[in-house]
Amino acid sequence: MPHYNRYKSTYTKRHIEEKKKAKSNTNTINQYEDFIIKNTNESTGIVIETKYSEAIILFDNELIKAHLRKGINAPCNKIIFPGDVVTIKQNKLNEYYIENLIERKNLLSRIKKDSSKKDDIGIRNNIAANVDIAVIVVSAKEPPLHQKLIDRYLLILQENHIDCVICLNKADLKTNEEEKILDVYRKIKVPVIETSTINCTGIEELKSILRGKQAIFLGHSGVGKSSLTNLLIGIEKVKTSHTSKKSLKGRHTTTSSRYYIWDKNSSIIDTPGIRSLDVSNFNKNEIKEYFQEFKSLEGNCKYSNCLHYKEKIEDCIVKQAVQKGIISKARYDSYIRILEDIIKDEK
Template sequence: MQEGIIVKGIGGFYYVELQNGELIECKARGKFRKDNITPLVGDRVYIEKINNSQGLIKEIKERKSQLIRPPVANVDQVVVVFALKDPDISFTLLDRLLVHVEEKDLDCLICLNKSDLDEDGKFEKVYSIYTEAGYKVIKTNALKKEGLDELKAFLKGKITAFAGPSGVGKSSLFNSLQDKVKMETGVISEKIGRGKHTTRHAQLIRIDDETYLVDTPGFSTLDLSFIEPNDLQYYFKEFRNFIGQCKFSSCLHVKEKDCAIIENVEEGNICRIRYNNYLDFLNEILENRRNTR
């Protein structure tokens, strides 16, 4: 048997890149279906070759991570891409994405694209908020290839998922980082002010040794109902230094007395925009639980 990684899956066929660079079209053993296991893009697998171009997936190695949307295994980190303008940044959507990244315990880079459109200092504002929260933030211009060296340094040796709303330039960044696969670039819909979805399925694109990119479908909402109310606080990185310092151990940091989180918001140590999003997300989670009882 030979070891490889699933780089694409379409219609029950899985395209496995072997360690020597060969790409083999594979079907999965019936055993996986019987065990309710679906091979995922990113899975490290052992295959048995049938001929020079086809094979059978015999074994799936243990996954170290798994994303639901997109359905990808063994992702190491996420690049969250937003445009500085056209479309404007939604801090609510950005924080929703970051909560999902934190829940999966993945490293994260915030990439602010379309730097040429930043005429009102939006980058400095976002940079200040999110570097203080503990994130690495860079700006890029995919069309002018600005900021790509810094981005490539973050990607090296990892499987990286790109995520973000449609129309922010994810596909343009992809096309700037590699020339093996041409991603269709979208345009902003004048009617709704959002990008049109251009990515149809997740796939891995190899750009260097052990360095893969995952392109992901665009989206505008992310469900948080699976998160426990008490756990949400841990997915806001800047809260962590103060958790445990509240008067009440069950504190949810809403309006409780002697709450360390609220005190640090008032003192300017925690960004109020981020805190308000925390409150909105918490209320959404609690409301969902009330409605599903």
């Protein structure tokens, strides 16, 4: 076998295995099975923020620093995440440590690829745990509103069975163009709200949706996630690009995710903005399941495994619906872009 062929087959095998691994939500924690417990009578704390060697925990109404218990030889921020519930003990030196993790309801994660490396497989990047609702924050301007990220987040959130709401922030800068985009989501029954942290509009509505829940803000850098967090908690606690002299034009002001309590049983996790969202770990046949407007037409295409892609328009009811304007062309284009990313990645 020529050398390059051998290289290719080993590479492909590794590639597929790594992809499976990422997909099955494997993370370092699986090595420490007895670390996760179902529930406990012991007092617990909530993970606020995690760093390499320690975590900040809300324990007994106080913020404490705690390490992972002895024997867990992994970075703290690879094992626990904001929103996790943990049991806390003290050692002989009165230092706090994390004894156990209470089983999670969910773990929100995304695959992170290094776009500078052509063949990068990507690693699963866990963001937060026990999320009841995710707020996909977009802004009317600066940065402009693009649907691509919304569609990709909707995919990931549906896969994780996490409720979501789209929040158009900087509504003070909104024009008809953004209104049209939002209508696409209203039509497919994704809740949409509009806020402005400058005019303080929409904040009460946002609060009423998030009250009593553990929520998370997701979105591009500069859309106003931290500004909204400050309004929820009622003080300018979180650094925003407005308050930070260091950052340029609102780019990546928040550098790590952090949990804030803003009302009784109500919390928000503010996250760093992202550039893009990779969903190529999905299977090409499952993507269409997450586009609910396609699903309602399911079974009507000529072929049961129709991808609504290269099939002839006369055989594909989804393509026909796009042509008739029943399905949004932009949503269909998003679907095709995701599908093509996956197909390219499979090759």
